[in-house]
Amino acid sequence: MKTISRLRYFIYLSILIxxxxxxxxxxxxxxxxxxVVKAVNRLQNSPQNKEAREVLxxxxxLSLAQHLRNIDEAKMSSDVLRWESVISAYEQINQLSNQINSCPACLTVVPNPQRFIAELADSKFKAAAVRYALGVQLLNAGDKLSAxxxxxxxxxxxxxxANYKDTQQKINEAYNAAVLKVVVQPARVNSEYYQEGNEYFQQRVSEWMNNYQYNKFVIFYDERQASKQxxxxxxxxxxxxxxxxxxxxxxxxxxxxxxKDSVKIGESRASGPIYGTVKATLSIFDKKVASSGLLDMTVIDYNSNKVVRQRxxxxxxxxxxxxxxxxxxxRALTKHQLxxxxxxxxxxxxxxxxxxEFTKPIYSQLISEISSFYNNY
Known part of the structure; x- marks a missing residue:
């Protein structure tokens, strides 16, 4: 009975596979x-598979009819971006055609898989026109979010x-209107003793800002760069x-x-080694040189002169x-004491x-604060 049950299981599994x-x-x-994809893959390995041919x-x-129906519905839709839905459907139809054309056995089942090359190109042109018009409308709004x-x-x-009208020029215009320009005023110290250390701190901050890429709509400038440009x-x-x-x-x-007790302190001819207690007075000096600082980071809106961030x-x-x-x-000392x-x-x-050294933790905190503020600005 167990053998029959196992056989039925493997038959069921084979059918399922x-x-x-x-x-x-x-x-x-x-x-x-x-x-369609599964049937094509099957026929590429087993060209005479009856079930795969029927499925294909x-x-x-059914797939072609569904996509054509979706195209008709999208064209009649009021959705401003409806041409992108049309594009998606045409691309899927063409992809199915490519897969079938790459399989000789499949072409005996579907001899002429349809392709919509001109229709796809026309839909992309119309979709591009819609996106361009939306971009112009948003750019004319005059605020950074719209830009x-x-x-x-x-x-x-x-x-x-590609190369629709003056799209590249519009991309540049929109970016310039959208980008947030932040001029960084460095911390200054008057004493020459700390000038070199402060310059090192400012250099690290400047290098990080020059390499900042997380949010492409934020650019940092030092005062020299801002003045020059x-x-x-x-x-x-x-x-x-x-x-x-x-x-x-x-x-x-x-x-x-x-x-320390039981330390050999001498030797006698009569009794041998002489043990006793050795003593010492140890003076330990601990020296600490502490340095610390407090950095104020304040971000000010240039037009309103209002503080938008301070830490x-x-x-x-x-x-x-x-x-x-x-x-x-x-000998009264331990190895470490000695x-x-x-x-x-x-x-x-x-x-x-x-x-x-004391600015290193400040630098880490500063970078973290700048990132948290501007990464999703």
């Missing part, structure tokens, strides 16, 4: 395009019909250090009394050093280098 590969199941579900004949006629939509419509115009900004981003402290030094000394960004860097000295017997006792006090980095 054949139905899937010939496209019969897709045909029964009304997926005519899919059914039925599926192609962005205009840009998208002109791009679609070019995709539909005579840019009239939409926004001003002002960077300013509200406060910073570099090189605050703290030195802490702690003294430890050390003793306070903080950064801190602490440089540390440790050394020690001792008096007494070095090692630091051999170290000498190290000079901290220069003020400029310390400035760079």
């Amino acid at each position: 054949v139905g899937c590969t010939t496209g019969k199941n897709a045909l029964q579900k009304g997926n005519y395009n899919t059914s 004949a039925s599926a192609y006629e 962005r939509k205009a840009y998208q419509n002109f791009e679609r115009t070019q995709q539909l019909y 005579r840019i009239v900004p939409d926004q001003i981003m002002r960077l300013r250090f509200d406060d910073f402290v570099v090189g605050q030094t703290y030195v802490k000394e702690r003294v430890e009394k050390l003793a 306070k960004l903080t950064g801190t860097y602490v440089w540390e050093d440790q050394w020690a000295s001792y008096k007494g017997d070095e 090692a630091i006792s051999k170290r000498k006090e190290v000079m901290p980095p220069s003020p400029g280098a310390l400035f760079v």
Whole structure:
């Protein structure tokens, strides 16, 4: 009984697999395009497959009729973008034709698969005309949001019909009208001790902004670029250090009394090694040099002079050093204590280098803030 049950299962599975590969199941579900594709694939591998031939004949006629019906309905529609629906239907018909033409066995079933080359080209021209008109209308609205939509419509115009009228010129006009121009005023410091560190910070910010590409409708300019190109900004981003402290030094000394028992301190001819306690006084010095700053990022609308974004960004860097000295017997010290006792006090980095270090976390926060504000602006 189990053998019969297994046999029935494999027969059912085989029928199911054949139905899937010939496209019969897709045909029964009304997926005519899919059914045609599956039947074509089957006939390419098995040209005499009876079921696949029957499926192809039925599926192609039904698919063609469905697409032609969709085309007629789209043409009568009030949808302003109806020609793009027409294009989609023609393209699917032509794609089916290409698939059948690439399969010799299929051509014996569907000898002359229809193609609509001229009709497709005409539909693309009409769709491009609609997109172009929409773009012009939106561009004339005079605001940035409409200009962005205009840009998208002109791009679609070019995709539909290359070199339609002056589309490339309109794309450039729309982009220039849509783009947000942000002039960045760098943070300045008066002291020459920190000038190099500040220049490094500003250079990193400028490099990031010059390479910014996430939102193509936002462009950053430094003051020099803006002046040279005579840019009239939409926004001003002002960077300013509200406060910073570099090189605050703290030195802490702690003294430890050390003793270690059972240390060989001598030797006697009579009794051998002599063990006792060794002692030392260890002075450990911990030095910290702290640097920190507060950067104000303020974005101002150029026309209204209103603040549209403001953030306070903080950064801190602490440089540390440790050394020690001792008096007494070095055998009372651990290996670590002995090692630091051999170290000498190290000079901290220069003020400029310390400035760079505390601005690193500020830079990371600044980039994050700019990205979150402008990426989807």
